Amino acid sequence: MTKTVFRFFFDFVDRQEKWLNRMAAKGYRLKSCGAFWYTFERCLPDKYAYAVAFVADKSQAEAKAYREYLEYLGFRVWTKNINLNFSIGKIRWRPFAKGWGQLATSPGTYNQELFIAEKKNDGQPFVLHSDLRDLILSVRTIRNAYRWAVICMLGLLAATFLPCIRTASVSSVWAHAGRAAIGIAGIAFALPAAKYSTIIGRMEEESQTFE
């Protein structure tokens, strides 16, 4: 018996991972996932554990190599999107990424920004990053991606005022509605950015005394 759930996470790593593990605890094993839906099949509660990895900073070759490595370790791996933009032939610049990872293309690494990894529950928490410094680096990349999204929203918001400045007129109702939508999206990105910044701050403090 399968169950399909429609869901989209703005906090795409932490909340998505916790939710998948809650589903697994209730006896739902991930079977497949799409842009904003997940299909589960019944299994014994807590039989599987999930970890979500942010791989948008990697080039296509690096992401492929990482996926092959995770699969070699025996994990099942799915790719998952963080955007709800499905245009084909897209090229996007990712300033938070490294090397060729800065260019995301569709088809390519665009809309494949996450890996969802599944392992059989062995009683140990499913953590992909066990070293504090490595964890800081990984969380910092996620935080920078959110920061970049917030900057884009602010730029977009500023751009909505350009027609009014040019024609010295009052904004239309549609312009106000657009600004409200951009503002909501900006806040949706800013909240995880702030959350991950706090986590990084705590971990950096900890790294002064512990590895």
Place this chain on the structure above:
Amino acid sequence: MIPIRDNIKGGALTETTFLVLLALYRPNHGYGIMQFVERETNRRVILGAGTLYGAINALLKKRWIRLIAEEKDTNKKTYLITDIGKRIAIGEQDRIEALRNLAGKIMGADPK
């Protein structure tokens, strides 16, 4: 000028790096390294898959370890420590030994 601390110069390895180097004194693969670390540290250290992946790539880049075999169908890759890696590991052993001697001198043989 920013002063370079001893650990940045290469004096102190992270525990993950040192354990991976130790695991590769004999040919070993990713999963084998994880098992080695878990077993030899009595489960005190359990390497995350992502952390190990980063460590392996960093050590390959530094040529402290090398790839000696690869099974294309299973993606199993076997690595071995290099002579440079052994020199680094010996240096780390000496550093830990010196630290241990210092602690022994200050804290005594029975720190309790």
